[in-house]
Amino acid sequence: MSVLEKTEVPVNPGGAWVREQRRGPRRRRAWITGALAALVAGLLAVNILLGSYTVTIPDFLGMLGGETIPGASFIVMENKLPQAVLGLLAGASFGVAGAIFQSMLRNPLASPDIIGISYGASATAVAAIVLFGVGGTGVSVAAMAGALAVALLITWLARGRGGTGLILIGIGAAAFMQAAVTFLLSRADISNAQDILVWLTGSLNSADWNKVAILAVALAVLLPFAGLGARDLRGLALGEDTAAGLGFNVPRARLLLTVLGVLLAALPTAAAGPISFVAFLSGPIAKRLNAGAPSLPLAALVGAAIVLAGNFAAVNAIPGTSLPVGVVTGALGAPFLLWLLISSNRTNQGG
Amino acid sequence: MGAPALKIPVGGTTPAPAGASLPPAAGVLGAQGVGVPAAGVPAAGAPAAGVRGAGAPAAMETAGGGPRASTSISVRRRVIWLVVLAAVLAAAALASLAVGARNVPLPTVLDALFHFDPGNGDHAVVASRVVRTVAGLVVGASLGLAGTSMQGVARNPLADPGILGVNAGASLAVVAGIFFLGVSSVSSYLWFAFAGSAVAAVVVYAVASLGRSGATPVKLALAGAAMAAGMGSLMSAMLVTSQDSLDLFRTWQVGALAGKSWDSVDAVLPFVIVGTVILLATGKLLNTLALGDDTARGLGHRPGLGRAVSAVGIVLLCGSATALAGPIGFIGLVVPHLLRALVGPDYRWLLPMSLLAAPAILLLADVAGRVILLPGEVPAGILAAMMGAPVFIAVVRRGRQAEL
Numbered sequence: 207m208s209v210l211e212k213t214e215v216p217v218n219p220g221g222a223w224v225r226e227q228r229r230g231p232r233r234r235r236a237w238i239t240g241a242l243a244a245l246v247a248g249l250l251a252v253n254i255l256l257g258s259y260t261v262t263i264p265d266f267l268g269m270l271g272g273e274t275i276p277g278a279s280f281i282v283m284e285n286k287l288p289q290a291v292l293g294l295l296a297g298a299s300f301g302v303a304g305a306i307f308q309s310m311l312r313n314p315l316a317s318p319d320i321i322g323i324s325y326g327a328s329a330t331a332v333a334a335i336v337l338f339g340v341g342g343t344g345v346s347v348a349a350m351a352g353a354l355a356v357a358l359l360i361t362w363l364a365r366g367r368g369g370t371g372l373i374l375i376g377i378g379a380a381a382f383m384q385a386a387v388t389f390l391l392s393r394a395d396i397s398n399a400q401d402i403l404v405w406l407t408g409s410l411n412s413a414d415w416n417k418v419a420i421l422a423v424a425l426a427v428l429l430p431f432a433g434l435g436a437r438d439l440r441g442l443a444l445g446e447d448t449a450a451g452l453g454f455n456v457p458r459a460r461l462l463l464t465v466l467g468v469l470l471a472a473l474p475t476a477a478a479g480p481i482s483f484v485a486f487l488s489g490p491i492a493k494r495l496n497a498g499a500p501s502l503p504l505a506a507l508v509g510a511a512i513v514l515a516g517n518f519a520a521v522n523a524i525p526g527t528s529l530p531v532g533v534v535t536g537a538l539g540a541p542f543l544l545w546l547l548i549s550s551n552r553t554n555q556g557g
Numbered sequence: 558m559g560a561p562a563l564k565i566p567v568g569g570t571t572p573a574p575a576g577a578s579l580p581p582a583a584g585v586l587g588a589q590g591v592g593v594p595a596a597g598v599p600a601a602g603a604p605a606a607g608v609r610g611a612g613a614p615a616a617m618e619t620a621g622g623g624p625r626a627s628t629s630i631s632v633r634r635r636v637i638w639l640v641v642l643a644a645v646l647a648a649a650a651l652a653s654l655a656v657g658a659r660n661v662p663l664p665t666v667l668d669a670l671f672h673f674d675p676g677n678g679d680h681a682v683v684a685s686r687v688v689r690t691v692a693g694l695v696v697g698a699s700l701g702l703a704g705t706s707m708q709g710v711a712r713n714p715l716a717d718p719g720i721l722g723v724n725a726g727a728s729l730a731v732v733a734g735i736f737f738l739g740v741s742s743v744s745s746y747l748w749f750a751f752a753g754s755a756v757a758a759v760v761v762y763a764v765a766s767l768g769r770s771g772a773t774p775v776k777l778a779l780a781g782a783a784m785a786a787g788m789g790s791l792m793s794a795m796l797v798t799s800q801d802s803l804d805l806f807r808t809w810q811v812g813a814l815a816g817k818s819w820d821s822v823d824a825v826l827p828f829v830i831v832g833t834v835i836l837l838a839t840g841k842l843l844n845t846l847a848l849g850d851d852t853a854r855g856l857g858h859r860p861g862l863g864r865a866v867s868a869v870g871i872v873l874l875c876g877s878a879t880a881l882a883g884p885i886g887f888i889g890l891v892v893p894h895l896l897r898a899l900v901g902p903d904y905r906w907l908l909p910m911s912l913l914a915a916p917a918i919l920l921l922a923d924v925a926g927r928v929i930l931l932p933g934e935v936p937a938g939i940l941a942a943m944m945g946a947p948v949f950i951a952v953v954r955r956g957r958q959a960e961l
Contacts, residue, residue, distance in 0.1 A: 315779060363950055370775050371953060374715070377782050378949040381719070381886065385942035389935065407793045482786055524798065533794040540787025544764050547780055 231497050235504070238495050242507040246294065249514035253290040254282065257522050261286075284414070292413040293513040293531065295421045296474035297484055301509020302432055302502050303470035304485030305492060309443045309500040310463050313369045314546060317486035318353075318471035321376025324480035325383035326356030327472040332390045332405045346420055349476035350469055356383065357468045407532030408481030410517050417477040424473045428466060435463050436502050443500060481516075482532045483539025484509050490546070635900045642913040649920040653690040654683050657927045692817040693923055693937070694916045696882045699829050699874035701915020702908060704889015705896070706836045709843030709904050710867045711762065714894070714952055715774040718754075718875045719886020719942070722784030726757025727879035729788040732806055736795040743821035743880055747828065751876035757784050758872060813936035814882055814923050825877040832873030833912070839867050840905035847902070885938040887945020888915050894952060 330352025438459035492504035730753025926935035
């Protein structure tokens with residue numbers, strides 16, 4: 207909005223002026239995308255190279271090239287690298303999922319982690335692990351099924367009740383799912399419970415190449431669809447009536463985007479747990495960086511940056527123990543949500 | 558997004574003839590108001606207060622069956638429900654003594670209560686369930702009364718110690734106590750729980766009520782959810798680093814009534830009694846608050862002071878309940894809605910009756926939890942959340958104006 211507010215519109219805007227006005231935000235977006243990509247790359251490198259065990263860049267490149275350095279190879283290739291890559295993919299996926307829901311429902315609070323979709327994925331994944339001993343791809347499938355079921359249920363329950371109704375009903379659903387996860391947690395063996403606690407907040411500590419591969423393949427399939435859906439999303443962000451007036455097929459676009467958003471929220475949940483508030487934080491930050499317009503690529507980069515930065519902080523905050531990344535994002539996200547409520551109260555819109 | 562949600566906030570724009578559309582309880586209070594011409598309200602201020610108060614019947618309407626419901630509900634009906642609820646509570650308590658892994662027939666239960674025989678195995682089973690039942694009574698009554706009072710104080714049909722993050726605040730403080738100071742008894746949990754729930758209640762209410770439209774349901778619920786999530790993260794940070802804390806916490810977190818000792822119950826009982834007395838005295842105040850702060854002020858009440866006093870009672874009750882049984886949500890949400898359907902929106906009846914209905918529901922949940930997954934048990938807190946969340950959703954769905 208700030209760009210528009212500052213600009214004085216000439217009396218008879220000509221084509222050149224309009225082009226100039228359009229070029230501004232576009233150039234700005236290119237700059238910001240580049241800067242964010244550099245930030246994500248930097249954070250990725252920090253996660254891999256620094257920390258309790260540091261690696262030099264030549265050593266790392268050598269290991270990538272297939273060289274084996276005793277000790278270092280295992281830590282980097284089997285531990286730090288998959289963690290960092292999983293963080294990158296999960297963060298990007300959560301970021302896109304959050305931005306899709308927030309733009310589609312036109313409410314920054316309508317992110318999948320607040321309206322219970324991530325907890326739905328978490329609950330079914332934990333149930334699959336604890337009750338049926340499922341692992342690997344099965345967990346992802348269970349998480350997707352759970353997330354879809356929750357999304358279906360809350361949209362059905364909230365039909366005709368607007369975005370706020372959906373959010374409140376989602377909060378109720380999230381409470382139900384959390385009770386289910388807590389219950390499963392209390393029935394599991396204690397050795398398992400440490401792992402399952404991860405399911406309540408989200409963690410990269412259990413990352414391995416198998417999880418990375420599942421998530422990477424799924425994202426490779428889904429992200430092109432997200433690119434296709436971005437146009438529909440821009441239409442829906444104007445409001446359903448306006449979008450319909452502009453010729454968008456609103457029901458189809460909503461269905462496509464909902465399924466896409468749900469899957470993009472469920473897949474990283476299956477791999478790394480419901481990393482709290484990443485989906486919720488990414489969209490608004492990306493929107494602010496992009497001068498008020500929603501942008502899926504920016505949301506993906508912001509999400510990845512949040513998870514990678516959060517993971518580095520979580521792993522290295524207390525020497526000797528490695529906290530789950532969700533602890534850091536949750537502790538940061540909650541004040542942000544409160545701040546969003548306060549600031550939207552001031553302007554009296556939203557919240 | 559700017560419109561008030563669920564018709565709760567003050568300042569409804571339809572000028573209604575004050576008094577004409579007010580429920581009888583308000584009519585009585587209105588008469589008092591006439592008798593005590595409020596010093597601070599000049600003559601010109603009176604109609605303004607009337608217009609503002611127009612939000613109040615709407616609030617009542619959202620809260621219960623509408624103003625008409627309260628006119629049609631006679632004292633006789635309320636007394637009948639009072640007796641029915643007392644009977645249900647007695648039945649729930651007896652069921653809690655009788656049902657479990659080893660069922661005891663009812664005559665034996667009564668026998669054990671009045672002619673206890675230490676040598677009798679069934680009597681011993683009943684005796685072991687007495688503490689659990691008493692804990693259920695104390696916790697249920699605390700949460701029910703606190704929830705009812707919260708809905709009145711916040712004028713918000715979605716208020717509940719669990720949803721508003723008050724229980725989460727108490728939990729975080731207790732876990733911090735376990736983690737940093739190694740406390741392990743309920744009497745020391747208590748003080749942490751009080752501090753935590755007080756901080757959470759103040760922060761959530763302050764965040765939600767900033768701004769023009771005041772503490773709308775969606776803002777309160779979101780602020781509560783944010784608090785609960787943030788505190789949950791901090792809690793996890795402590796728990797993943799300490800196996801011992803996790804072990805202690807895991808059994809406490811689920812909101813179980815099992816395994817409580819008399820010492821624990823005794824430790825919280827004085828605070829529960831004080832909190833109960835405070836909140837029971839606020840019935841009239843809550844009725845007035847439902848008409849809007851300005852009207853309440855005009856009628857000679859002091860809303861700010863009243864809210865502060867109620868908050869003390871709420872914190873005492875929520876803190877005690879959480880310290881004793883862990884965070885149990887949704888009891889405080891469900892009970893007032895149930896009672897409003899039965900006896901109307903008059904808080905002078907709702908508050909005392911919540912003391913009967915809430916423990917009955919909690920004990921029934923506890924009894925159900927003992928039998929549905931034999932040989933294991935489902936803790937009462939989990940069942941309460943699983944039964945309460947659908948009620949929460951139903952309440953949201955019934956509030957058709959839930960458009961912020």
